[in-house]
Amino acid sequence: MNQATDSLWPFVIYFLAVLLLVTTMLVLSYLLGQRRSNKATNMPFESGILSVGSPQIHLSAEFYLIAIFFVIFDLETVFIFAWAIAFFELGWSGFIAISLFIFILVVALVYELRSGALDWGIKTRTGLRQRELH
Incomplete structure (x- = not known):
């Protein structure tokens, strides 16, 4: 071998x-x-209280969009933190790379702001109602 x-x-x-x-x-x-099973064993409960109504809550997709933006920008802070740890070892090439990275982040954030991706709540709902009325 x-x-x-x-x-x-x-x-x-x-x-x-x-x-x-x-x-x-x-x-x-x-x-x-x-192995034994009965009706009470299979019923869902929380804190000893039987649930009433449907557990499915309809949320707007905008909540998920904000959550995705949070995860994306949160991961990017991890990259920036890793760069800060290795700041002296990376030198000028690392500084230029992280500057370009942060610039791309700022451009993406400005794009999200201008496209209305971060506008949610009352403004969006009233905009939809106005379009439905016409």
Whole structure:
């Protein structure tokens, strides 16, 4: 055997151990698990109170859009933080790269503001009503 296959054996053993562990847990849960079921067991509840009404709440897509923008800009702050940690090692080329990155972020934010992607709430709803009336 060569050195490449020798270095893979720990991963193969680890993979097999994980498969064995998962299989063991699933089989034991099936064999030892509770089998009786009644109507009260299958009813959803929260804090001991039976739920009333439908759990599905209709939210506007604008809430999801704001959440996606938050995740995108939050991930970008992680990149900027990583750059700040390695500031001295990166030198001027790193500074130029992060300046370009921040410039692209600002352009994207201005685009979102001008396109109305961040305008939600009363303004959007009244705009829709005005179009429906005409």
